[in-house]
Amino acid sequence: MKDYRAGYIKLALPKGRFLSPTASVLADIGLGFNDYSDKTKQYRLRSTRFPNLSAKILQEKDISIQVAVGNYDLGICGLDWIEEFLVKYPAGSLVKISSLNYGEGSIHVVASAESGIANLNDLSDGRNDYRIVTEYPNLAEAFALNLRMRRFRIFPVWGAAEAYPPENADLAVLWGKSGADIATQGLIPLKRLLPVTAFLIANKESLENKDLSRILTCFSSRITAEPPTSMGNGLDISEELKVSRPLWQAKEINLALPDGHQQAPASQFLKRAGLALQGYSEESASRRPSADLDWLGIKVIRPQDMPLQVANSNFDLAITGEDWLREHLYRFPSSPVKKLFALGFGAVKIVTAVSQEMPVADIDELRSLVQSGKFAPLKVASEYINIADGYLRDNHINPYKLIPTWGASEAFLPEDADMLIDNVQTGKTLTQHKLKVIDVLFRSSACLIANKNSLASSDRREKMEFLTQKLRAGLR
Amino acid sequence: MKNQKCKGMQDLLPEDMLRFRRIEDVFRTCCCSWGYQEVRTPTLEYLHLFTATGTLTPSMLSKVYSFLDWDGWSGERVVLRPDGTIPVARLYTDNLSGQELARLFYVTNIFAFEGTGKENRERWQCGAEFFGGAELAPDVEIILLAEEVIRRLGIRNVGLQLSHAGLVKALLKELKLSPGEEAKMTNRLLEGNWQALTKSKSTNPEIDRLIAALLGLKGKSSSFLYNIKAAFPKASQDFKSSLEDLIGITKVLDNLGCSYKIDIAAIHGFEYYTGICFQFLAAGEKIGGGGRYDNLVPLMDGEDIPACGFALYVDYVMKLLPPEKEKKGEAEILVKGKELAPEILETCFTLAESLRDAGHTAELDFTGRKESNYRWVVLVSGKAPSPFMLTDCTRRRRRDAASMAEILKVVSEG
Numbered sequence: 001m002k003d004y005r006a007g008y009i010k011l012a013l014p015k016g017r018f019l020s021p022t023a024s025v026l027a028d029i030g031l032g033f034n035d036y037s038d039k040t041k042q043y044r045l046r047s048t049r050f051p052n053l054s055a056k057i058l059q060e061k062d063i064s065i066q067v068a069v070g071n072y073d074l075g076i077c078g079l080d081w082i083e084e085f086l087v088k089y090p091a092g093s094l095v096k097i098s099s100l101n102y103g104e105g106s107i108h109v110v111a112s113a114e115s116g117i118a119n120l121n122d123l124s125d126g127r128n129d130y131r132i133v134t135e136y137p138n139l140a141e142a143f144a145l146n147l148r149m150r151r152f153r154i155f156p157v158w159g160a161a162e163a164y165p166p167e168n169a170d171l172a173v174l175w176g177k178s179g180a181d182i183a184t185q186g187l188i189p190l191k192r193l194l195p196v197t198a199f200l201i202a203n204k205e206s207l208e209n210k211d212l213s214r215i216l217t218c219f220s221s222r223i224t225a226e227p228p229t230s231m232g233n234g235l236d237i238s239e240e241l242k243v244s245r246p247l248w249q250a251k252e253i254n255l256a257l258p259d260g261h262q263q264a265p266a267s268q269f270l271k272r273a274g275l276a277l278q279g280y281s282e283e284s285a286s287r288r289p290s291a292d293l294d295w296l297g298i299k300v301i302r303p304q305d306m307p308l309q310v311a312n313s314n315f316d317l318a319i320t321g322e323d324w325l326r327e328h329l330y331r332f333p334s335s336p337v338k339k340l341f342a343l344g345f346g347a348v349k350i351v352t353a354v355s356q357e358m359p360v361a362d363i364d365e366l367r368s369l370v371q372s373g374k375f376a377p378l379k380v381a382s383e384y385i386n387i388a389d390g391y392l393r394d395n396h397i398n399p400y401k402l403i404p405t406w407g408a409s410e411a412f413l414p415e416d417a418d419m420l421i422d423n424v425q426t427g428k429t430l431t432q433h434k435l436k437v438i439d440v441l442f443r444s445s446a447c448l449i450a451n452k453n454s455l456a457s458s459d460r461r462e463k464m465e466f467l468t469q470k471l472r473a474g475l476r
Numbered sequence: 477m478k479n480q481k482c483k484g485m486q487d488l489l490p491e492d493m494l495r496f497r498r499i500e501d502v503f504r505t506c507c508c509s510w511g512y513q514e515v516r517t518p519t520l521e522y523l524h525l526f527t528a529t530g531t532l533t534p535s536m537l538s539k540v541y542s543f544l545d546w547d548g549w550s551g552e553r554v555v556l557r558p559d560g561t562i563p564v565a566r567l568y569t570d571n572l573s574g575q576e577l578a579r580l581f582y583v584t585n586i587f588a589f590e591g592t593g594k595e596n597r598e599r600w601q602c603g604a605e606f607f608g609g610a611e612l613a614p615d616v617e618i619i620l621l622a623e624e625v626i627r628r629l630g631i632r633n634v635g636l637q638l639s640h641a642g643l644v645k646a647l648l649k650e651l652k653l654s655p656g657e658e659a660k661m662t663n664r665l666l667e668g669n670w671q672a673l674t675k676s677k678s679t680n681p682e683i684d685r686l687i688a689a690l691l692g693l694k695g696k697s698s699s700f701l702y703n704i705k706a707a708f709p710k711a712s713q714d715f716k717s718s719l720e721d722l723i724g725i726t727k728v729l730d731n732l733g734c735s736y737k738i739d740i741a742a743i744h745g746f747e748y749y750t751g752i753c754f755q756f757l758a759a760g761e762k763i764g765g766g767g768r769y770d771n772l773v774p775l776m777d778g779e780d781i782p783a784c785g786f787a788l789y790v791d792y793v794m795k796l797l798p799p800e801k802e803k804k805g806e807a808e809i810l811v812k813g814k815e816l817a818p819e820i821l822e823t824c825f826t827l828a829e830s831l832r833d834a835g836h837t838a839e840l841d842f843t844g845r846k847e848s849n850y851r852w853v854v855l856v857s858g859k860a861p862s863p864f865m866l867t868d869c870t871r872r873r874r875r876d877a878a879s880m881a882e883i884l885k886v887v888s889e890g
Contacts, residue, residue: 091591121655129524131551144527145537148659151524153551311549332549 009215011055012063012075013045015408018198019057021102022076025198029218043411043433053215056415059406064201068094071416073206074215076100080107080136080175080196088138093204097216098223103197105177107136109143110187112165112172120190123171124148133161133169139193140173155312158304158406160259162187163287167250168299168314251297253454253463256310256318257289258303262446265345266319269446273474295463307449311335316454316464319343323350323384323423323444330386336452340468344475346446348423350387352439353430355414363395363439366419370397377401381409381417388421391441410435484590484597486791495794496600499629500583503602503788506625507581510617512604515580517563520545523553528775531562531748533666539589556587560603560787561748561769568607569778577608583790596791603766605785607773611721614784615752615768616728622764622786623734626756630798634758636735637742638726641749641767642718643690644740650683650712651676662747670741682710695738698726718751725752748772751784758796764788807839809887810850814857816842823863824856827880834884852887 013036014022023036033045033055040057047053058066063077064085070093082096111117123130129151134140137156144152152171157164161174162185175196176182179189200219206212257280258266267280275293279286280300289298301309306320307328317340325339352363360366370378377399382388385404392400403412409420410433423444424430427437448471454460481487488496504514523542526532532540541556548554557563564580572578581604590597604621606614619636626634644665648658653676664672673687686708695701701723705716722738729736736754743753744765751768766786773781811828813820821842828838839850847853854877855865862876866883877883 142538146534148527148534150528152527153553155551308549312551328549332544332547334547335549 007052007211009050009053009074009210009212010072011053011215012058012066012072012077013055014060014063014077014198015057016060018060018076018078018103022100022198025100025102025222029221031215031218041432043408050214056411058411059408061406064094065404066416067201067203068092070203070205073203073210073212075201076198077201078103078196079194079199080139082199082201083194084136084138087142095202095204095207097200097202098219100198100200100219100222103195105175105181106195107139107193108174108176108179108182108189109140109191109193110165110172110174110176110182110189112170113186113188114166115170117170117188117190120147123190127151128170129153130171131155131169132171132173133157133164134173135159135161136173143173143191143193155308158302160287160301160305163299163301164314167297168309249297252295253317253460253467254297254299254315255467256306256315256320257298257300258306258319258446259285259300260302262303262319262321262346263300266343266446269319269343269345269474270471273471275470275474293467296467307335307337308332310449310451311337313451313453315451316460317448317450317467319446320449321346321348321444322442322447323348323387325447325449326442326444327384327387330390337449338452338455340448340450341472341475343446343448343471346444348425348444350384350421350423350441350444351427351430351437352391352419352421352441353410353413353424353435353437354419356434356436357414358418360438363397366438367395367397370400375418378419379403379417380419380421381405381412382421383407383409384421387441391421483593484595486596486598492794495797496790498797499602499788499790499793502628503581503583503625506621506628507604510579510621512579512581512621515564515567515582517557517567517582517584519557519585520554521557521563521566523555525562525566525776526555526558531772531775532559533663533747535663535667536588541587541589557584558586558588560584560586560601561605561785562772564603564605564785565607565769565772565778565783566776568605568783569773569776572607573773573779573781575608578606580605580607600790601787602790603785603787605783607783608781611782612724612728614782615725616732618766618784618786619725619729619754620732620734622754622756622766622788625788626764626793629793631758631763631793631796634756634763635737637739637755637757638722638736639738639740639742639753640718640722640751641743641753642721642751643715644743646712646715646718647673647683647687647690649714650680650686651678665741666744666747668741668744682708686711686715690740696736697730698723700738701726721751743767748775754786756788758792761792761795762789763792763796807837808850809836809838809852809854810847811838811840811854811856812844812847813840813842814855817858820856820858823858827854827856827864827883830880830884831887834888836887854883 019038026032026036030049032048034048035042035045043057045055045057060077060081063075064082066072067075068085086094117123124147127150130149131153132140132144133155135157137154140154155169161172165172165187176189182189264282270277275291277289277291279289287300289300291298303320304324306318307325309315310318311332322339322342325337328337329335354360360369370376378397379401380388380392381403383405385402388402403417405412409422410429413420413435430437448468455464526537526540536558540558542553545554560582564582568578583602585598585600587598604618606618648661653661661672661676670691674691678684689704701719705719742755743749748769748771749767750770753767755765756763764786766784768784770782773779773783809831811824813824824840828840831838850869853867853869857863862878864877864883865874866877866886867874
């Protein structure tokens, strides 16, 4: 039973796209926090005005879940992540209080210009098996079910959904500034699902039992008539919309390259291997770089998404981290993906860490502590949920609860989780946040992965071998 | 101690299972005597089986337990069976479609999420499906079979309500809604909101009167349907042919003395019905229902074969069963060992085996607890000259016995 008398109020604030506008709105309404800025390295913030109010900076995707489970009384995040949660868990403890009336763009259902889909009727009448790629798998599923699509498969991705159509997906559910903006990416907007505005949300139990009125009063000037937030019916496809079709041609061999942190070292590696690419450098970055081999198709996507994409034959080869390959194989043991060789960059350790205050030095001592009932269930934050699940089972940690995160798991300890399973390069970040490593699960670095069926295919074997040999030459 | 049962799931305790088995036994006996054969389908099916247009409504689909299996890297989702009919239609399409006619029945659990966790998320159904066959006769057959099961279970005051999916579809068509509005209206009706139909005014006043008549009046014989036919001569051809179909069925039911009520709103939840729909109500609950679903097998890429069926909702039927008359499932004879000595254990097990071989039920006990509700109790001391003491609990008599043969003789004579 929670103690509501203490009066401490916890607020979850967003990182990323909504950080700056949220910080200025909070300052305007007298709810400012000193370190809430783009440059901050802090996760925990204290209110300059209310001694009983504390805040934590979290990934937006985590905020709706954290508020729903009651770790935070209030939160601010985009309506897209709120609806992604509510559409799956309508009976949960998340209450939408009000739009804060800032934000940009909408979540759209889009079709590839090559797919021959012109409107929603084509989807519900069709007998095809549609591939839907999205960062919002719950919204996508609800959309497909409501439309009575006969057959569909949803491929959740960590990002870059726009890069998948036409060859790797028929439909995508993604964010776009406007229909016109989407059209410039070679996609046809079919339906606008919801506008992406910042929303104030609350935990139901906190709202029913706790006095949040002083904080809510501060927001009153922002709480105005709500803009339409429900899933609209209107197609915002207009006659004038000019869909620019990307020049695209099916290739014999398809290679996926990583974006983000891995891009610079991967680019250098490919240069060393003698693979000349246009559009895969910091100066000119494209989702579809080109190589001087006319049979090779290249696409730049998130490393987290590669094993699943390679398993589904969307790519024959990919450069990703061993951590993400393992994460995939823990979830789908029969997946036809295999590691060919490590590439020697992007080395990290996957570790378990706990607060320095926790009186344990290794996993055996932690097991005893959990068995004694002090940390039962043990709350474990991780972005590798399948690796974490396997590790906790193998080590007989029982009971435990997994908290999926989208990176920066250290922000969760010690208030919202007891342990994390995450990757570290040097371990400095952990020390800064007063955490200590108690076990190393494995070491991971960038590696080349391949689809087993492509390796065995007589049509492709020769070119696959040529390419892997070429890449092997890049190893120092 | 904390209850560790999963939210929304139910345990069936010994006395629940007695009632459950009673329903199952009556159902199975009736089905077999009508020539139906039992089948069992897997708990997991592919989601796309249920997303096919016209199978489950979006509101039902949003409550299915769907997930990716361990080999779900291709994105193909599986579900815990949310309905009994669709898997059996799939089984028929996969294995038996060469048969001109198939009468199948099943006892199965189905899974659907229910938000509050107060209602069951796992429920049980006894269902029968009829694939193939001529028009009309199979519809009457499944209604009569369902009635027979309910009657033999001893459930009284059960109402039968009849409707027809063709009538509802014809009315919707007459409203001339856009495809989107029609889909929404269908959802509302299937969720039980029939008032939506009266609120949606058509351009044709005769259609509004027809809707009002069908929603407002509940006929009790085929005469009612003849009256509707006569009073609304301008109704569409689709409406008239569905009405003829329902008239045909009700006439047979009238002649067989089967009472019912015609209620157009007696369709709920399932989108796959194409012809007659019916439901059984008792004590304010729907205890079963069914109907004709001619498009289901073709939708699964099977042959164009007509089909109909019904299911009884075991969880609701269990609540209505009259009190138990038969045995409570406890053994007839209790064999008690006086102590836990090896020779006494051996004698007890041998005696119990002989009793069971002779057709009796025998339970063993070495705890010395107080016995209750047994017909006979045999105390095994193993000491000559009378190693057994036999108690006749009904007559309250006690006697020594020298051998197992003697016990068998006395017990068999009653």
